[in-house]
Amino acid sequence: MQPQGRPSFTPDLLNDISDMQRSIQRMFAERSDEDAPVRYFVFASGLPGIYSLGGDLGLFADKIRDRNRAALRRYAHIAIEAIHRNHIAFDTPVVTMALVQGDALGGGFECALSLDMIVAERSAKMGLPEILFNLFPGMGAYSFLSRRIGAIATEKMITSGRIYTAEELHEIGVVDVLAEDGKGAETVREYVAEHGRKHNAHRALYQARRRVNPIPLDELRDVVDIWVEACLGLGEADLRKMGRLTAAQDRRRATVVPIAAE
DSSP states (O other), rough: OSSSSSBOOHHHHHHHHHHHHHHHHHHTTTGGGGOSSSSSEEEESSSEEEEOOOOHHHHHHHHHHHOHHHHHHHHHHHHHHHHHHHGGGGGGOOEEEEEOEEETTHHHHHHHTSSSSSEETTTTTTEEEEGGTTTOOTTHHHHHHHHHHOOOHHHHHHHHEEEEEEEHHHHTSSSEEEEOTOOOHHHHHHHHHHHHHHHHHHHHHOOOHHHHHHOHHHHHHHHHHHHHHHTTOOHHHHHHHHHEEEEEEHHHTOOOOOOOOO
């Protein structure tokens, strides 16, 4: 991800992600199963210290004040459709990974959760802070986390608003592979080199996981529609808190120099 402005899922970034996902699907459609163009997909960030800070809070606040339910719902459905394409590995025989280096908050954490595996550097932090402005994470957090750690632990995580270290999340099975700081990309390459010959088995395992604990697109849409209504229930004090967080994100982005794409 190379966001041009705030390090969050703006409509432009969501459109880019959707285009990228469809391009991968086209690559496979044009080749036979024996001639797969790619076997692993890694979703990472080009901003040091930031994976993603989540949804577009500035857009949310504007649409909430305007009582524009349709615009909120349109954004939410585009986001959740991209999340679901991640979840089903783009409907291709690919193993997907999130490489989390830095902070993955709110929708950024949900994005990472939607992939087959999470590889995170020790200094990475992940969490769902939406409760701080009287909202809940509606872009898949409940669905993905409850399948991994159960409903009670998921609700505790959501209602606490706490930010967790990568090590803590590794201990409870949310992070799959823990990497040393600065070694995330190297760790991913080592994992692929070590396990690449088992790709067929791992890919089939993740397919089986999705079959046994399915997360259908309709479920994600229903939950995000609940989120839209919850957005419209926010008061001005809640929106001011959202605004302060948005301003903090902008200040932080201004100090970050993007990493050149490899």
